[in-house]
Amino acid sequence: MDALPQAAAAPPQSMDALSALFAPRSVAIIGASGDATRIGGRPIAAMLERGYAGTILPVNPNRETVQGLAAYPSVAALPMVPDAAIIAVPAEAAETAIAALAERGTRAAIVFSAGFAETGEDGAAAQARLLAKARQHGMRLLGPNSLGLFNAAQGFYGTFSSSLERGYPVVGPIGIASQSGAYGMHLFSMARDEGMGLSCCVTTGNEADVNVGDLIGWMAQDPATEVIAAYSEGIRDAPSFLAALDLARRNRKPVVMMKVGRSEVGSAAARSHTASIAGDDAVTDAVLAEFGVVRARTTEELLDIARLATRRIYPVGNTLGVLTVSGGAGVLISDAAQAAGLPMPPMPESAQQALREVLPFCAPQNPVDCTAQVLNDVSLVGRFADALVKDGGYGSILCFFTHAGGAPSIVPRLRGELRAMRAAFPDRLFVLSVLADPPLVRDFEADGFAVFPDPSRAVVAIQAMGRFGDAFAAAPPAPPPILPPVTLPARTPSEAEAKRILSEAGIEAAPERACASADEAVAAAEALGYPVVLKILSADILHKSEIGGVLLNQMDAVSVREGFALLQQRAASSVPGARIEGVLVARQLAGGVECILGVHRDPVFGPVAMFGLGGIFVEILKDVAFRRCPFGEDAAEAMIRSIRGAPVLLGARGRLPADIPALARMLSRLSVFAVQAGPQLAGIDLNPVFAMPEGQGAFVADAVIDITEGAA
Amino acid sequence: MDALPQAAAAPPQSMDALSALFAPRSVAIIGASGDATRIGGRPIAAMLERGYAGTILPVNPNRETVQGLAAYPSVAALPMVPDAAIIAVPAEAAETAIAALAERGTRAAIVFSAGFAETGEDGAAAQARLLAKARQHGMRLLGPNSLGLFNAAQGFYGTFSSSLERGYPVVGPIGIASQSGAYGMHLFSMARDEGMGLSCCVTTGNEADVNVGDLIGWMAQDPATEVIAAYSEGIRDAPSFLAALDLARRNRKPVVMMKVGRSEVGSAAARSHTASIAGDDAVTDAVLAEFGVVRARTTEELLDIARLATRRIYPVGNTLGVLTVSGGAGVLISDAAQAAGLPMPPMPESAQQALREVLPFCAPQNPVDCTAQVLNDVSLVGRFADALVKDGGYGSILCFFTHAGGAPSIVPRLRGELRAMRAAFPDRLFVLSVLADPPLVRDFEADGFAVFPDPSRAVVAIQAMGRFGDAFAAAPPAPPPILPPVTLPARTPSEAEAKRILSEAGIEAAPERACASADEAVAAAEALGYPVVLKILSADILHKSEIGGVLLNQMDAVSVREGFALLQQRAASSVPGARIEGVLVARQLAGGVECILGVHRDPVFGPVAMFGLGGIFVEILKDVAFRRCPFGEDAAEAMIRSIRGAPVLLGARGRLPADIPALARMLSRLSVFAVQAGPQLAGIDLNPVFAMPEGQGAFVADAVIDITEGAA
Known part of the structure; x- marks a missing residue:
């Protein structure tokens, strides 16, 4: 796999503790209630009704029995160490209970209790304490603020959802992994109403510890689960999420996913709802597609796809x-x-x-x-x-x-x-x-x-x-190219310096020379051949065209000389105090297609490369393709061909077809460069890049490497 | 209403005969069967079961009773003239029966019989005979090759569909009008399974006479129908269809429509399935939107919309x-x-x-x-x-x-x-x-x-x-402008002549002069001001740029003189024998946005105007808007603003905003011109049109008026 760390191939280390969560042999209910309609009563009633084969251990200081089962006054009084515990008491009592359980060696806790990170700073601090205590003893936490989970085959019902009032699921091959409790149980209820068979349904709530990626990873190895239906508002931990998707693919388990926050309105709602980072939706699309995850647009579509997937017939090259x-x-x-x-x-x-x-x-x-x-x-x-x-x-x-x-x-x-x-x-x-x-x-x-x-x-x-x-x-994608080590300067370099750094990674700029005087500029122009482009050269001026710092179509020595003076003057008046190194003289590329290649740092998935055509294609039509870095040339070429405007590169309207292999090589190299550059790299803009006619290459005409100072 | 003939406001003349079809007081069944599972038996069984209040008159030469009802040996033997008749005999016998019924004064016939236009030329001829006989006596025909209809409130079941085996509809406010029999009954069955209330369901089959537009028009006036759900593969008669949509809108009856053939594959399938003209899908979209019809993408969506519409709450400016x-x-x-x-x-x-x-x-x-x-x-x-x-x-x-x-x-x-x-x-x-x-x-x-x-x-x-x-x-749209009468030449005119004709309709070209000699061209260029464009002028060369017949950026007298000679030479060598009138010298418009305005003749809806931006927007992105001609400036402006690339005209990327009112005026005038020009007009291409900055107008830079010779 191209970008996954080697560890991804191994099963998650926490397999055992997660199994204690999904399929415990014994479960304590802290805050057990004799009333089957209350939060601490529902799980017990459901497990009794569905014949849970493990041991149910109600904990309630005020009662000797709960729903006919012997009850215990405290965690300390339990006759055995339960594999898992359900926490159905208020937040403060939950902290005490988790500490006691963790210390006794319980491997997993399902925390129904609310009043943690979703309520503000104090709650977040309490949640951090909960997690620290659990981690200290190797205990996994589902929640807090979780509706819990069920494992249908086991009859294990660690949930207080009212969705069970209208019936239990048929046991079957679909596993549901949901961040949202209400929505996860909505999925379960619709599936049940349609008679679909389920293996399990798990909702992660605040995701202090166990997240949707962990659930997918577990289900990818669970023999009872053949199809995974997932819901998420935002990915908290990219490496475990990606490793889980990779494992599911290798185990031939289809993942169909609802990742909400597609729209701007939706993204805003997702951010207000949880502390999730919704990420850029187009990046999410690209990442899910990379792993063969199908992204559903509606609940109905998600369930339709999951249901059909249980037939386990996945045609290659489908027609x-x-x-x-x-x-x-x-x-x-x-x-x-x-x-x-x-x-x-x-x-x-x-x-x-x-x-x-x-x-x-x-x-x-x-x-x-x-x-x-x-x-x-x-x-x-x-x-x-x-x-x-x-x-x-x-x-x-x-x-x-x-x-x-x-x-x-x-x-x-x-x-x-x-x-x-x-x-x-x-x-x-x-x-x-x-x-x-x-x-x-x-x-x-x-x-x-x-x-x-x-x-x-x-x-x-x-x-x-x-x-x-x-x-x-799919065959494993071609590996990304191997580039020499990248050393970035401490601060954002000038255009000429940026191009020099990129050229070391094999990313070529149009022939050009940095010139400190008008005489040098004329000599450079004569050597490169007319027409030339003149550009102001200063590390303090990143967006040159905004200050009139680019002169196209300079046809002779006189205009180069005049242009040199004009650029000095514009720079001085627009950006007083800018350190001006001179003027860049470049051969003007004729007959090429203007493209934009870029990299930005996604808050979830790290460096992400972008490809688009210049001008209106990117700015008005948002006609761009994204991919997580790094990737090889085949993936780069697929990106290039995926945009709507691709016919412009393929020879539409009487043009010569562009040199797509050269463009793909540049894009792939850029993706490796971005990873090797490390966290100091904030972003890269190669705009424009000229894709010349077939066989004539692709050249960077302007480059910005944006550095986060002090991030190295 | 802008483009409807005055007559549209009046109810369809055939109201009475259609009522005989939808709600007959008596019905004869030609080919009546005692077997309730046969084509001639199903309608009788259904009407008996659902308590049809009218008189059922079975016709069968071999039986005295059918399903307990007195049967008659022939149409002639019927004791009364039935309002309607169901024809459930083979094609040949159907012709005889229709003739006998029409002559006796029966107002409507539901023709189940297949073997007509859907089978080829002989069948089409038989269908034409059937229609002629019916028309002669003012009888309306549903079909032939129709699955028939039902009127749920009346208990009138003039259909042999097996869909009734699993149950009858609840009576309610939704009427279904479908060209396809199987699909119409599919809609009915889904609606019934969801418990939706239906007034009627009618399927038109071959549409020899009654078509989907007629059905919509009747339902628009039917007190029992509040919501109309329609299905069509192709519109056969635009005026009656549009008049029906207009009537439904004025009567506040929502129409939700499935018009298949959206895709190229679908359009091909639609053409092979029936003799329909599927039309251009984008034109259909525009026409349906004009009348407030909502086009459903799926069956489920169609039924969802119909069901919600029965609440009769239609928020204006919905949020x-x-x-x-x-x-x-x-x-x-x-x-x-x-x-x-x-x-x-x-x-x-x-x-x-x-x-x-x-x-x-x-x-x-x-x-x-x-x-x-x-x-x-x-x-x-x-x-x-x-x-x-x-x-x-x-x-x-x-x-x-x-x-x-x-x-x-x-x-x-x-x-x-x-x-x-x-x-x-x-x-x-x-x-x-x-x-x-x-x-x-x-x-x-x-x-x-x-x-x-x-x-x-x-x-x-x-x-x-x-x-x-x-x-x-919605308020009635602004009326289209009134233009002077249009007189087209007998054959496709030269560019200069086309521009002159358009200028009489107030559609302005860039300042230009037709010049027969190089001297005249130089004089024109001096008068218009440099830079100028030179274009070969010949009625025999429509697509000038394809032969290199356009020279841009001519900056002085020398290049104009050389250019004149070059164009003559290119035209002579590329199109030997072309009559060359000289060269058109035009001022080159700088700073304008390149647009394309056009008209084509849709086979169903007549002249349809198109608007788009020049170049890749139209050719690669298909980013265009259509509207049926004629229309006023407000509708034209809405078209212009509806394209994805509209920001280019509104001042994106530091441009000056374009003169949209001038562009809208031109588009609206073009739409009126196209209608006034009559059937002789095959199409118009104004490409490019330059939309200048605000307040500076819009000018046609090149124009083709394509004439169908002999069509006047």
Whole structure:
């Protein structure tokens, strides 16, 4: 893996303590209540009802029994050291209890108690004390201010959520990892209402210790969890989060994630809600994509993708074949597939011809409209499906049978045909879009089909399966290049110095010379060849064009001489006291495409590289691509090709195609440079970079390396 | 209304015959069957089961009774003239039956029979005969190849769809108008499964006569229909379609429409599926928006919007206030609102302060996070809702209570509080996002709330209500300007002639002169002022720049003279035989923004104007706006401001703001010109147009008027 520390490959060290949290053999409830509707009563009632096989140890100084179980007056009085404890007492008492439990050797605590970091400075201090005590004894903390968790297979219910009032989950392969308690339980409730099977649901609350990344990492190794559905407002610890995503990918466990705060409004709300750092949303997008995580836009989409993923069929290079009894629905599905970026290549001509011979008025291109005739002769379904798989070669097949797929007059005949199709092609992803009563839907699911009443929702979920497939199958990316060590100056260097530093990393500038006098400037211009560009040279003036410090198109010695004087004068009047080193004379690059390459330091993920085209593309259209540094040339080229304006580089409007390999080389080198430069580097702007026509390279025309003084 | 013929305001003439179709007092079934599962048996069985109050007249030459009803051997033998007839016999017999029925005076026929235009030329001819016979006697035809219709309130079931096997609709205010039979019944089935109330569902099939526009027009006047849900692959008759949309808007009946064929793949599928003209999707978008129709992207979205619309609360200038028990869900809702374009302004500071005093740890900005505390003290719900309406002034309020809103321990207290809130603010749109059992959901709905388990779906539907509100409240647009009559030449004119014709419509070109000799060109350049542009002048060379026929930046008499000769030579060698009239000398406009204005003739909607910025904006980013011609300056300005690149015109990147009023004037005039020019006009390209800085006008630099010869 390109950017992960070696340690990422090893399981998290805290595996055992986390297992005590997820699957304890014994659990103490501090603040146990005999009232099954109270915070300290709900977990006990739920565990009794669901047959938790471990030992439940209620702690309550005022009662001998709680809900029929022997109760103990204190942690000290417990007859054994519980693997885990649930803390259902106010904040102050929670601190005392955690200390006592940690000292006795309890490995994990689920802290329901509120009144910590979410309430302000005093609470944050109390939370820090809680954490310090736990860490001292190797205890893991879930929360505080957490709604808790459940492990459905174990019947372990360490939660007081009212969501359980309407029913418990079916045991199944989906694990839910959520920062938000209410939203995590919202996910669980929707999943339960749709009959989806869950392994566990964990909510991290204030994340003093255990965070969403830890949960993903644990679930990536949990045999009961095959699909991970995650929710987060902000990533607290990038290395553990990235290591967890990497582990999930290597274990072929799809991660579908809701990371809120996409919009500016949403980001502001995310910051006010928790102490999270929401980060830049486009950076989050890039990081999740890098690890094959599918980012869901809505709750429904998240659950749809998780549900389809439990089929464990992840087509590589996914394509969609559609079999429909309605031409209209076929068009609608085509629209949805295009919007989702899911290819629907046409059937081969010969296969189309063969199907027309079977059913004259069918439209066999793809969508394959087999018309309502197949409902009279269901054997046609098998015939058409056979052609879709064998001739069309589609990775996924969506069958739109609408209400006919649920009609008692049709279903008995249809179902047998569908089962035969499913059995014939076990490696294909088959999805039915039918409207049927719930028992019949369950029958179809037992037959190996996913069922989506709305075909548009099916398309979005099918597209996600291909993304998982591609991520699981992807070869490791090419390693980033190895560069000589980078030594940054103590403060932000001048343009010429910045270019010199970059050139040592193989990032080339346009031919240019620093000139201290007008005579030197003329000599340089004659040597470089006209036209030239003149730029004021001063470490005190970073944004030269804002003060008129750049003169383009200088065609002869006279204008170079005049230009030299003009720039001195402008600099002196605009930035009084600036140390002016002279003027930079550069050959003006003609015929190149103006690009911007940059690096900024993301508060969560560290140095992140950006690529975009110059001018309006970046400033008005925000048409840029991001990627976490460092990365190799293949990743850089993918970034370059991913922007909307990429056709400008590929030869649109009669241009010559640009030298994309040279541009990718520069971007990749920049990403390594940014990492090697260390925390002292605040950011880099290469603006503009000229991507010359194919084979002629790419050159930096202006460079700023921004240094955080004293950060080294 | 700007572009509708006067007649649009009157109800469609065919009202009576359409009523015979939708709500007949008597219906004959040609091909009546005693078997309730056959095409000729299903409608009878359904009407008997649902208590159709009219007279059912089975026609079957071989039986005395059908399903217990007296049957008649032929149309001639019927004891009365039925208002309507259902044709459930093969195509050939259908022709005979239609003729007999039309001659007896039956007003409407529902033709199930297939084998007409959808099968090829012979079928199309048969369909034409069917239509001619019906027209001759003033009979309206639904179909052929139609799945039919139902009118739920009447119990009239003129359909053989198997969708009825799983249940009949609840009677309610939503009418479904669908071109596709299978998809229309898919919509009905989903609506029924969700318990939505329907007035009717009509599917038009081949649309020999009655089309989706007719259905919308009828439903716009039907007292039982309050909300119209429509589906179409292509509009066949623009005037009746537009008149129907206009009528629906004036009657305050929301229309939500699925128009498939958005994507290129989808458009291709739409064309292969029916004989429809799918039209340009961006044009369809513009036309639907013009009439306040909301275009749904998915079936689910269409039904969500229709369901919420039955609340009949359409906020003008809609804003969203969110009350949530989960901060995470608040962020998610903010993201969804931003993506949907639904504003969520913050609560006033003073109101936020007041709420903080009520509940110290709430986050009262908007989303207003009232925390799970409100579930302990539900009176807080009323207090917070009061602040959202009175202080926040939001048109719509979304309350996210998730599973807590369905929990037996909470609901009894919560529901009373919600009812009081609903009663206090009857003009606001209240939506609950709760997870509850179906009976409780129905209770909430009876209390006046719409319920959406997924808050993101709620946001999309709420945004649509505001669009309906704005459309219903909109003042009539400013009328298009009145221009002098347009007379086009018989064939495509030269650039100079095109500009002269446009100038008569007040569309100004940059100052320029047509020059037949180099001497004239030099004199013109001296008079206009340098720099000038030289362009070859020939009606035979439309795309001058492709042959190097444009020379920019001519700075003096020598270059003008040389340029004149060069252009003559290039034209002669590139287009041998072209009639060359000379060279156009124009002042070069500096400091303007390059724009493209154009008109093309849409096959469905006639002349459609386009606006975009020059170069990559149009060619690579497809960043353009369309509008049906003609339109006034306000609509033109809205088009100009709607493109993504609009900041370029508004003064981004240190530019001077462009003269948008002048640009809007030109665009509006162009739209009137295009209509007045008549069918002979194939298209117009004004490319580039220079929008000069504010107050300095906008000028056409190059113009092509493309004429269809012989089309006048």
